[in-house]
Amino acid sequence: MTSARRTPVVIVGGGQSGLAAGYHLRRLGVDFVILDAQSTPGGAWQHTWDSLHLFSPAAFSSLPGRLMPPQAGQEYPDAGHVVAYLRDYGKRYELPIERPVRVSGVHRESGLLRVETDSGTWHTEAVISATGTWWRPFLPAVSGRADFGGxxxxxxxxxxxxxxxxxxxxxxxxxxxxxxxxxxxxxxxxxxxxxxxxxxxLADDIDGRALFDAASARRRALDEGRTDTGGVASLGxxxxxxxxxxxxxxxxxxxxxxxxxxxxxxxxxxxxxxxxxxxxxxCTGFRPALSHLAPLELRGRRGHIATTGTRAVDEPRLHLLGYGDWTGPASATLIGVGRPAREAARDIASLLA
Missing domain, CATH: 3.50.50.60 (FAD/NAD(P)-binding domain)
Structure with a gap:
């Protein structure tokens, strides 16, 4: 039987959001571990359709600290190029990733958080949930779906x-x-x-760079009490x-x-x-993959957990990263996750101090 282990921070999920959080925690000198359910690096990108390409050139699709190199012959890199980049990113910064480790539940216990997994238990002072949405596809309730013969x-x-x-x-x-x-x-x-x-x-000359700028401008407007700009939805x-x-x-x-x-x-x-x-x-979208947080009883309307920035309102030791604009402007994108990851890392460093 594996004995319980302890570390100041546990990051659940080793995709782009988990890696960005790890980068910033490492820069702040905070010890942590990343628990990734996948057996190989690359997060959800290694499971996408063959022809999928990014919306932006490589240089504008990068995680903090390391520009994505361009892909030969491609203005917009494909998913395989992203997987290679994420694999290199984890190695470059020597991020402590354990895989495959599936987290079954996060619990409160004696002033700490207890993270239960299929390979043992971790006790920690803070958790960053970075599991994304790919693992929870959404199917709408459409009449006759069970009757279709194909x-x-x-x-x-x-x-x-x-x-x-x-x-x-x-x-x-x-x-x-x-x-x-x-x-x-x-x-x-x-x-x-x-x-x-x-x-x-969107206009043909608009790509992910403009989307990130629009999402960031909307967040600034809302934070400052100004009129909602509409964000990405205003572009198309x-x-x-x-x-x-x-x-x-x-x-x-x-x-x-x-x-x-x-x-x-x-x-x-x-x-x-x-x-x-x-x-x-x-092609009807996804919902946040948050079943591992169910023991904390934080879910609210539409399955979201109330947050201030990335921090859960009712559990300040928990941060959520990469699930959409409600956890940071464009935080579900490669280029967008860096800023909320930095804010989460700083908040956790302050908590630990």
Whole structure:
């Protein structure tokens, strides 16, 4: 039986957010351990679809302290390049990562936090939860979903268009994932792309740099009591990365409104119109993967935990990092996580002092 171990800080999750937090804690001289459920480095990036590319050039997709090197022949690096970068980042800063270690629960115990895992127990004075959202895909409650006779999968299970050649495919979702996967499938499938509202493309010259700036400006405005700028939503829904732009300009990305229900052979709209389908791909987003924090009983509306910055309001020894704007402007992005990670590390250093 593994005996309990102790360290000042436990970071749960070894993806981009956990690495950024580790970088800043190391700079502050705080001891910590990163517990990563994955057997290899790279976080969720190692599980994405083959054609996924970043929204920004490499230099604008970097974690603190280390610029991402450019990828030869690619303006926007692919997921494999990101995995290699994250692997190198952990080695470069000699971050103490233990993997694969799955955290089952975080508990309060005698003035400390007890972190239960499948390889033993840790006692700690502070926890940074950085598990992201990829592991908790969201499927909407749509009538008839159980009646559909074909294949259904979420974004997390999609890999390559060759798996669907010649098939009738419905892609559901008007965000970046939906647009990229629809563009992937637009050439060799009978594609139906449906969205809740007409897709709104960002201007072709806008990429992740502008998105980060918009998210940061919105956070500053809200913090200062000024009018909400709208943030990223004010610019549009979809970044026109080259594959999306090409399919759109060739007239292959024509979105239909959201259907009303699924039927055994496909989907049906309110007026009775139907589209036959062999496969439905749900590009309908994610929810925060926070089940390991359930013992702390902090969950509130929409499953979020109330935070001030990254710190949990009702448990000051807990910080949440990388789940979206509610844990820092653009904190779910490579370039955006650095600032809230620095703030969390500083807050924890003060707590420990």
């Amino acid at each position: 294949q259904q999968l979420h974004t997390v299970a999609y890999r390559r268009p060759q798996d669907f050649t010649g098939r009738r495919v419905v892609v559901v979702g008007g965000g970046n994932s939906g647009a990229q996967i629809a563009a992937d499938l637009a050439y060799d499938t009978q594609l139906t792309w449906v969205t809740q509202r007409p897709p709104l493309y 829904d979809i970044v026109a990365v080259p594959p999306v732009r090409e399919a759109r300009d060739r007239g292959l990305l024509k979105a239909a409104p959201m259907f009303s229900r699924l039927v055994p052979g496909g989907v049906e709209w309110a007026d009775g119109t139907r589209a036959e389908a062999d496969t439905v791909i749900w």
